[in-house]
Amino acid sequence: MSNTKPAVTVTHKPSGEYLDRETGELRPLERSTLKLMLKGWDIKKKIDALEAELKGINAHFIDGYGAPTSLIMPGVCRVAVAERESVKIVDEAKLQALLGERFKDLVKASTKYAPTEQLQEIASSADDPLAKPLRKLLSVAKSETVTWRAEK
Structure with missing residues (x-):
C-alpha cells in the first residue's frame, strides 16, 4: 500500500460556487457539496497514485515474466x-x-x-x-x- 498523504488539506473553511451554464449566474455551494468535493478530490488523487504504483508492479511482471504468462496465487488472484x-x-x-x-x-x-x-x-x-x-x-x-x- 502506498504512503500517500491526503491530496487536499484544508486549513480554512472551504467555499465554492456553482456556475449555472445557462444563465451564467454564480451561486454559493452548500457545505455538504463542498465536503463531497473535497472527499472526491482526495479519492481521485489516491486513485491516481495507486494507478501509478500498479503500473510499476505490472511493469515488473511484464519485464520479469513476459507474455504469455499467468501467475496464480490460489484463493487470492x-x-x-x-x-x-x-x-x-x-x-x-x-x-x-x-x-x-x-x-x-x-x-x-x-x-x-x-x-x-x-x-x-x-x-x-x-x-x-x-x-x-x-x-x-x-x-x-x-x-x-x-x-x-x-x-x-
Missing part, C-alpha cells in the same frame, strides 16, 4: 500477462498507388485504413514482390497488458 500486436497503414495514398485495383480487397475501409490479414501475410512473405515496398507502408505496434482477476 490470477495475474495474466499478454501481448497484443496491431498493424497500421503508414501512408494510405502510397499504399493505394502500390496496390492499385487490389487496394479495395486488401484494405478494410473505414475512417481509418486497416490492413487485412491477407495484406499482412503478403507483407510478411519472403516470396511476394510486393512484400518489401509494403513493409515501408505499414507499421507494427505491440503492447503488453496485465489483467487481474480473483482466483477461486
Whole structure:
C-alpha cells in the first residue's frame, strides 16, 4: 500500500460556487457539496497514485515474466500477462498507388485504413514482390497488458 498523504488539506473553511451554464449566474455551494468535493478530490488523487504504483508492479511482471504468462496465487488472484500486436497503414495514398485495383480487397475501409490479414501475410512473405515496398507502408505496434482477476 502506498504512503500517500491526503491530496487536499484544508486549513480554512472551504467555499465554492456553482456556475449555472445557462444563465451564467454564480451561486454559493452548500457545505455538504463542498465536503463531497473535497472527499472526491482526495479519492481521485489516491486513485491516481495507486494507478501509478500498479503500473510499476505490472511493469515488473511484464519485464520479469513476459507474455504469455499467468501467475496464480490460489484463493487470492490470477495475474495474466499478454501481448497484443496491431498493424497500421503508414501512408494510405502510397499504399493505394502500390496496390492499385487490389487496394479495395486488401484494405478494410473505414475512417481509418486497416490492413487485412491477407495484406499482412503478403507483407510478411519472403516470396511476394510486393512484400518489401509494403513493409515501408505499414507499421507494427505491440503492447503488453496485465489483467487481474480473483482466483477461486
